[in-house]
Amino acid sequence: MAGAAGAAVTGVAVGVAARKHSRVASERRRLATQLSEKPPQLAGVPESEPSSVTADDGVRISAEEIEARDGNPALTVVLVHGFALDRRTWHFQRQSLPALSDPSIRVVLYDQRSHGRSERAPQESCTIEQLGHDLDAVIRALAPEGPLVLVGHSMGGMTIMALAEQNPELFAERVAGVAFVSTSAGEVASGGLPGTLLSRHNPLTRTVGLLARLQPTLVETARRALGDVIWSLTRKFAYGQHNVAPWLVDLVDTMIGANAVDALIDFADTVNSHNRVAALPALAHCEVLVAAGTADRVIPVTHSDVIAAELPDARLVHFDGVGHLPMLERPAEMDEALVDLIRRSADRVRPRRFRWRA
Numbered sequence: 001m002a003g004a005a006g007a008a009v010t011g012v013a014v015g016v017a018a019r020k021h022s023r024v025a026s027e028r029r030r031l032a033t034q035l036s037e038k039p040p041q042l043a044g045v046p047e048s049e050p051s052s053v054t055a056d057d058g059v060r061i062s063a064e065e066i067e068a069r070d071g072n073p074a075l076t077v078v079l080v081h082g083f084a085l086d087r088r089t090w091h092f093q094r095q096s097l098p099a100l101s102d103p104s105i106r107v108v109l110y111d112q113r114s115h116g117r118s119e120r121a122p123q124e125s126c127t128i129e130q131l132g133h134d135l136d137a138v139i140r141a142l143a144p145e146g147p148l149v150l151v152g153h154s155m156g157g158m159t160i161m162a163l164a165e166q167n168p169e170l171f172a173e174r175v176a177g178v179a180f181v182s183t184s185a186g187e188v189a190s191g192g193l194p195g196t197l198l199s200r201h202n203p204l205t206r207t208v209g210l211l212a213r214l215q216p217t218l219v220e221t222a223r224r225a226l227g228d229v230i231w232s233l234t235r236k237f238a239y240g241q242h243n244v245a246p247w248l249v250d251l252v253d254t255m256i257g258a259n260a261v262d263a264l265i266d267f268a269d270t271v272n273s274h275n276r277v278a279a280l281p282a283l284a285h286c287e288v289l290v291a292a293g294t295a296d297r298v299i300p301v302t303h304s305d306v307i308a309a310e311l312p313d314a315r316l317v318h319f320d321g322v323g324h325l326p327m328l329e330r331p332a333e334m335d336e337a338l339v340d341l342i343r344r345s346a347d348r349v350r351p352r353r354f355r356w357r358a
Contacts, residue, residue: 046098048109053141055113055134057125062117063087063110065142066098074103074346075176076143078110080135082154082182083271084264085255086116089153092331093338100339103346105149108142112155114263116255126266128274131155132162139170147349149177149342153327154299155267157183158274165279177287177345179338182296182324184303185310186275230256240295240323248328280310287348288314289341291334293322315340 048064055061064087067073077097081089087109098107111118113134114126121130139148152160157180164171171178234256235242235249288311292304301318308316317337319326327334 046095048094051110051142053110053138055130055137057121057130059113059121059125059134060119061110061113061134061138062119063108063138063142066094066107066109068104068106069098069101070104072104073106073146075105075147075149075342075349076108077105077149077151077342078108078135078139078143080110080150080152080156080159081112081115082152082156083267084115084259085153085252086111086258088116088251088255089325089327091251091328093327093335096331096335097338097342100342103343105342106143108138110138112159114266115259120260120263121266123266126263127270128155128158128162128276129166129270131159132166135159135163136167136170146174147176147345148174149179149345150175151179151181151338152183153181154183154324155271157181158271158276161185161274161276161279164282165276168279168282171282172285175283175286176349177289177341178283179289179291179341180304180307181326181334182292182299182304183307184274184299185277185280185307188272188274188299188303237297238323238325239329240293240321241329244329251328252325277306277310280307283311287341287344289317289337290314291317291319291326291337293319293324293326293329295321296324298324 046066046069048066051063051065053061053063079087079090079093081087087094090109094107094109097105112131113119113121135150150160150163152158160178160180231249231253234253235244238252239248290304290308290311292299292301294301304316304318308314315337319330319333322329
């Protein structure tokens with residue numbers, strides 16, 4: 001039955017793709033010709049040290065470290081990506097942030113479990129709670145000392161909230177700053193993409209997940225057949241601008257395509273049941289940035305407004321007309337907001353460092 005159903009899904013997908021392929025492919029060519037912007041060759045990209053962290057349940061987490069230029073960082077900044085993506089989300093920030101000299105920082109990036117280069121995890125461990133424990137393991141292994149700034153995008157922001165719920169002492173003692181980018185503290189299924197595609201009540205999501213486990217080859221064949229259609233949907237949901245540079249869509253499309261379908265569906269329930277508004281008070285002693293695009297179709301900007309309302313001292317930044325990935329769509333503006341957070345965080349910890357030396 002699974003084979004027959006999988007074949008049917010594949011056949012439908014191929015038929016749909018055949019009808020839409022020509023139109024979408026033509027649109028991609030038009031954009032590529034119209035827009036001269038190409039993937040930038042990031043001159044002077046800082047060298048990174050690849051790392052591997054073992055989570056508390058034995059899953060291997062792939063990471064990398066970028067040391068401070070002067071070898072004496074004031075802070076360590078940990079970048080945490082979102083659902084269906086990987087650490088390439090921080091394409092621009094992995095170059096710009098380590099270039100800071102006031103303050104000097106080191107940067108840690110990693111791939112969430114079952115994402116990117118990290119090990120595929122058992123379905124039962126694909127929870128926001130476990131992602132919080134994974135972040136704790138990364139910090140203990142790669143940033144065991146000194147003040148921290150944690151930056152989370154989408155599910156990465158939820159991961160930071162889970163860690164705050166589990167270990168509020170860490171935030172009181174070491175976390176100087178937190179950035180929540182295009183994320184939510186709860187009721188994710190109330191709107192946006194998770195409210196439809198990832199809902200636990202959506203029979204299509206459940207059926208595709210089951211088929212992906214029983215007939216992965218068939219599902220991946222359908223996925224490839226729908227390549228141009230998926231590219232078009234990626235552009236629609238990732239970015240606010242219709243005429244975004246094609247290479248930026250390619251980057252997100254590549255990240256999503258690198259993850260197995262059933263591995264992504266493993267996270268559907270936990271994203272939709274996520275509710276950690278109660279964890280936000282643990283950030284009372286931190287500098288906080290809350291940032292989101294006003295044209296975000298995945299997690300509407302109102303979710304960021306809710307977080308900011310719970311943290312009245314937070315700085316709320318709206319990127320007008322921007323979608324779910326402001327760090328890629330408006331990197332200069334995102335960098336400006338992050339640098340401001342990092343400098344505020346450094347100012348916050350300097351008195352502590354002075355008293356410690358005394």
